[in-house]
Amino acid sequence: xxxxxxxxxxxxxxxxxxxxxxxxxxxxxxxxxxxxxxxxxxxxxxxxxxxxxxxxxxxxxxxxxxxxxxxxxxxxxxxxxxxxxxxxxxxxxxxxxxxxxxxxxxxxxxxxxxxxxxxxxxxxxxxxxxxxxxxxxxxxxxxxxxxxxxxxxxxxxxxxxxxxxxxxxxxxxxxxxxxxxxxxxxxxxxxxxxxxxxxxxxxxxxxxxxxxxxxxxxxxxxxxxx
Amino acid sequence: xxxxxxxxxxxxxxxxxxxxxxxxxxxxxxxxxxxxxxxxxxxxxxxxxxxxxxxxxxxxxxxxxxxxxxxxxxxxxxxxxxxxxxxxxxxxxxxxxxxxxxxxxxxxxxxxxxxxxxxxxxxxxxxxxxxxxxxxxxxxxxxxxxxxxxxxxxxxxxxxxxxxxxxxxxxxxxxxxxxxxxxxxxxxxxxxxxxxxxxxxxxxxxxxxxxxxxxxxxxxxxxxxx
DNA sequence: ACCTGAACACCGTTCAAGT
DNA sequence: ACCTGAACACCGTTCAAGT
Numbered sequence: 001x002x003x004x005x006x007x008x009x010x011x012x013x014x015x016x017x018x019x020x021x022x023x024x025x026x027x028x029x030x031x032x033x034x035x036x037x038x039x040x041x042x043x044x045x046x047x048x049x050x051x052x053x054x055x056x057x058x059x060x061x062x063x064x065x066x067x068x069x070x071x072x073x074x075x076x077x078x079x080x081x082x083x084x085x086x087x088x089x090x091x092x093x094x095x096x097x098x099x100x101x102x103x104x105x106x107x108x109x110x111x112x113x114x115x116x117x118x119x120x121x122x123x124x125x126x127x128x129x130x131x132x133x134x135x136x137x138x139x140x141x142x143x144x145x146x147x148x149x150x151x152x153x154x155x156x157x158x159x160x161x162x163x164x165x166x167x168x169x170x171x172x173x174x175x176x177x178x179x180x181x182x183x184x185x186x187x188x189x190x191x192x193x194x195x196x197x198x199x200x201x202x203x204x205x206x207x208x209x210x211x212x213x214x215x216x217x218x219x220x221x222x223x224x225x226x
Numbered sequence: 227x228x229x230x231x232x233x234x235x236x237x238x239x240x241x242x243x244x245x246x247x248x249x250x251x252x253x254x255x256x257x258x259x260x261x262x263x264x265x266x267x268x269x270x271x272x273x274x275x276x277x278x279x280x281x282x283x284x285x286x287x288x289x290x291x292x293x294x295x296x297x298x299x300x301x302x303x304x305x306x307x308x309x310x311x312x313x314x315x316x317x318x319x320x321x322x323x324x325x326x327x328x329x330x331x332x333x334x335x336x337x338x339x340x341x342x343x344x345x346x347x348x349x350x351x352x353x354x355x356x357x358x359x360x361x362x363x364x365x366x367x368x369x370x371x372x373x374x375x376x377x378x379x380x381x382x383x384x385x386x387x388x389x390x391x392x393x394x395x396x397x398x399x400x401x402x403x404x405x406x407x408x409x410x411x412x413x414x415x416x417x418x419x420x421x422x423x424x425x426x427x428x429x430x431x432x433x434x435x436x437x438x439x440x441x442x443x444x445x446x447x448x449x450x451x452x
Numbered sequence: 453a454c455c456t457g458a459a460c461a462c463c464g465t466t467c468a469a470g471t
Numbered sequence: 472a473c474c475t476g477a478a479c480a481c482c483g484t485t486c487a488a489g490t
Contacts, residue, residue: 008309016455037395039483046239049456051485056454060483115341115386118394119409124424131423145427150380150443157383160341168344190350197357201371205249224450242474265464275475277466282473286464456489463482470475 016048018066025067029109033170037064047155065120068113073124075103076129089136090222095154096129101211104159109169111163115156125211127152139225147225154221158214180205187211244282244292247250251293255335259396260389263335292344293435294339298348301329302355315362316448322355323381325443327437330385334396337389341382342405365451377447384440406431 024045028036039060043050050085057063060209079099083092117123129147139147169179187202250271254262265286269276283289305325309318330337343349357374365373394406413421413428 038481040481049458049482051457052455054484066232074264082286082392087273112342115383116338116390119388119392119413122339124413124414124421127427128421131427135423145430146442147446148423148427150446151437153383153387153443154376154380155383156386157341157379157381160382160386161344161379164342166343187345187350195350197361198354201374204371213372213375217379220373220450221374221447222450224446224448264462266462269476275477276464277476278474280465454490456487458486458488460485461483464480466479467477468475469477471473 016046016052016056020046021053021056021063021173022066023069025063026070026107029067030107030158032092034109034112034167064113065117065122068087068110068117069122069125071103071110072114072125075099076125079129089133092133093130093222094218096126096216097135097151098211098215100155100159101162101214102124103160108163110219111159111161112167115160115163123152123156126155135226143225147221151218151221154217158217162210235368242272242278242282247272247279247282247289248296251289252296252333255293256333258394260335260338280312283328290345294336294343295348295351297329297333297336298326298340298351298383301325302351305355314336315359318359319356319448320376322352323377324361324437324441326352326385327388327440328379330388334392336391337385337387338393341386341389349378349382352381363448363451371452373447373451377444380443380447384443388436 021042024042025037028038028041028045032041037060038045039053043053045054057066076096076099076202079092080096084094095163104114120124124142127148130151131144134144134148134151137144137147165176165179168174169176174182184202184205187198187205190199192199239277247268250268251263254264254267254271258267261262263286265279269279272279279289283292302322302325305318305321309321319414321385327404328338340348355368355376359371360374360377363370363373391402391405394400398405400408410428410431413424416425416426
């Protein structure tokens with residue numbers, strides 16, 4: 001790592017920088033999936049040596065975290081920009097959740113990274129955005145914390161699952177629909193005595209809408225606040 | 227992999243078997259953490275060659291999944307055994323959640339694996355247990371599915387976070403309390419204009435009880451069903 | 453200050469060869 | 472049928488040496 005004053009060869013092409021590395025990492029993760037991010041692949045893409053990257057980035061964790069944070073920051077900024085100024089806190093919370101859902105749909109590795117990340121930056125941003133809106137809900141003060149962390153954990157749980165599903169679908173070269181169909185048939189084949197509930201869910205799995213279900217979960221949690 | 231008819235050298239010590247491998251894997255994961263499970267470490271512990279393991283286990287994913295499933299199965303069996311027969315569905319749901327919480331506290335790698343696993347066996351067991359109780363709640367049929375998956379996602383979200391925290395604490399050789407204190411001071415140092423909510427949470431972080439907060443989240447979701 | 457690239461210490465997985 | 476262990480194709484990370 002180094003100080004933040006990036007220098008460039010004067011008038012030349014931008015030299016290697018933390019930002020360029022993060023951008024390249026994001027491109028790699030988006031096109032190749034979680035397994036595609038490698039210091040070797042990255043250094044090839046950046047036309048540099050593998051070790052050079054370590055001047056700008058502490059290690060792979062740092063890089064993954066920074067890439068994740070760049071995406072999350074952009075997502076949350078988009079929510080603020082898109083929300084009508086008269087929107088209720090409920091509507092804003094829903095919007096934050098759905099924006100994260102869509103982001104993880106577009107970048108599954110973000111979901112995996114968030115699920116694995118602890119209370120560091122990208123997650124703190126989501127916590128802060130949610131917390132403010134929950135605070136504006138007008139519920140009793142001690143409830144605000146619980147409600148916010150519950151929403152956050154729920155979002156992270158869905159994020160992790162969607163990331164895992166996308167990973168499997170990629171490995172098997174399946175589109176989402178085919179993947180869901182295969183899960184549904186696995187579930188339908190379960191023992192009828194041991195897994196009656198799961199079997200009953202299997203029927204609804206094929207034609208369900210993840211995004212709607214996700215939103216319904218948020219609404220359910222918000223409902224509990226009244 | 228091989229058929230299920232495990233043979234042993236007659237009257238001799240039990241030879242290598244899927245079960246012995248899984249037990250050794252669990253022991254390794256518990257003592258060394260997520261990074262401790264290696265085919266080399268495993269084969270040393272089992273006094274065999276690295277390749278021998280592949281006769282009983284498809285690959286590392288399969289092994290991790292099986293280890294996770296063994297723990298989850300035992301946990302859920304314990305819940306059933308411990309629940310008084312007159313317990314309400316709410317109490318049972320709470321008990322399932324708390325049992326999972328305690329299990330992940332004892333075996334953080336289970337949390338990580340669940341967060342990363344898709345709709346395969348260990349998760350299906352949890353889904354089934356929850357779904358039955360939610361069904362017994364007497365809510366409208368279409369709500370049962372949403373409520374169950376919401377509870378499941380919430381539990382998985384918390385599981386992933388706790389696993390991540392445990393991982394970091396292990397890497398830094400910190401006990402949980404010291405770790406929480408360091409997060410709290412990180413949060414307190416955040417920009418006051420940008421992160422007012424997170425800063426306000428920091429104060430409560432030191433003396434809060436994860437397990438209680440977790441249970442409060444479950445109650446909140448259940449509350450939404452009325 | 454920043455970059456190079458070989459080297460180190462690992463991985464998971466395979467497979468010819470044994471019994 | 473089951474096990475051995477060397478070999479393969481990777482990893483992340485370090486570091487002397489360059490500019």
